[in-house]
Amino acid sequence: MGKPSSTEVSDRIVTLPNLLSFLRLALVPVFLILLVEGNDVAALIVLGVSGFTDFLDGFLARRLNQVTRLGQILDPAADRLYIVAALLGLGWRELIPFWLAIVIVARDVMLLVLGGVLAKHGIGALPVVKTGKAATAALFVGLPLLMLSAALPDIGEYALPFGLAFSVLGAVLYWAAGIIYVIQTRRLILDRPVPESDSSDTLDT
Numbered sequence: 001m002g003k004p005s006s007t008e009v010s011d012r013i014v015t016l017p018n019l020l021s022f023l024r025l026a027l028v029p030v031f032l033i034l035l036v037e038g039n040d041v042a043a044l045i046v047l048g049v050s051g052f053t054d055f056l057d058g059f060l061a062r063r064l065n066q067v068t069r070l071g072q073i074l075d076p077a078a079d080r081l082y083i084v085a086a087l088l089g090l091g092w093r094e095l096i097p098f099w100l101a102i103v104i105v106a107r108d109v110m111l112l113v114l115g116g117v118l119a120k121h122g123i124g125a126l127p128v129v130k131t132g133k134a135a136t137a138a139l140f141v142g143l144p145l146l147m148l149s150a151a152l153p154d155i156g157e158y159a160l161p162f163g164l165a166f167s168v169l170g171a172v173l174y175w176a177a178g179i180i181y182v183i184q185t186r187r188l189i190l191d192r193p194v195p196e197s198d199s200s201d202t203l204d205t
Contacts (some may be wrong), residue, residue, distance in 0.1 A: 016165050017060045018057070024074075040148070043147060044147055047082065095147075096164075102199065117189070121189050124191075126181055135174040137168050
């Protein structure tokens with residue numbers, strides 16, 4: 001049997017890329033604690049390490065033909081957890097508007113509900129749309145800039161407005177992607193064929 005191609009997806013769990021993903025997840029509470037305690041430089045370093053492991057596990061998964069279903073779940077989950085942790089930490093210190101944190105977290109709550117609806121109908125996870133990727137990218141620029149403005153007050157007057165702008169843009173794109181997911185979910189449920197049965201639950205008369 002030949003090697004699987006880089007596009008094939010396996011159900012393996014213990015792979016080097018997945019171990020890196022687990023490390024990335026394990027750093028989320030460390031990142032949150034540092035951020036809440038005001039250790040912004042250390043928090044930014046942890047975030048940088050997380051970003052590097054994110055790149056590395058994706059590179060190794062393709063290079064070693066170790067793309068797994070678990071890895072495809074862990075990566076976006078880690079992204080969302082870091083975003084939520086950043087929002088909680090920055091919100092706790094009142095470095096971002098309270099409404100912004102609520103808007104972004106509410107979108108993730110909506111996705112959890114959609115996931116439950118899909119699972120109820122026996123439908124797998126929806127593919128990530130480009131709008132969602134753009135939203136995540138914007139938030140991963142905006143939120144660290146807000147952290148940087150707190151860590152280095154001398155450049156805060158420049159980093160703060162850009163950080164807020166990217167964060168608001170990310171929130172808008174986040175919800176735009178969420179609406180796309182709602183439409184996709186509705187379409188998938190409505191298009192599912194209704195199973196036919198040759199038998200009846202009632203007695204023939």
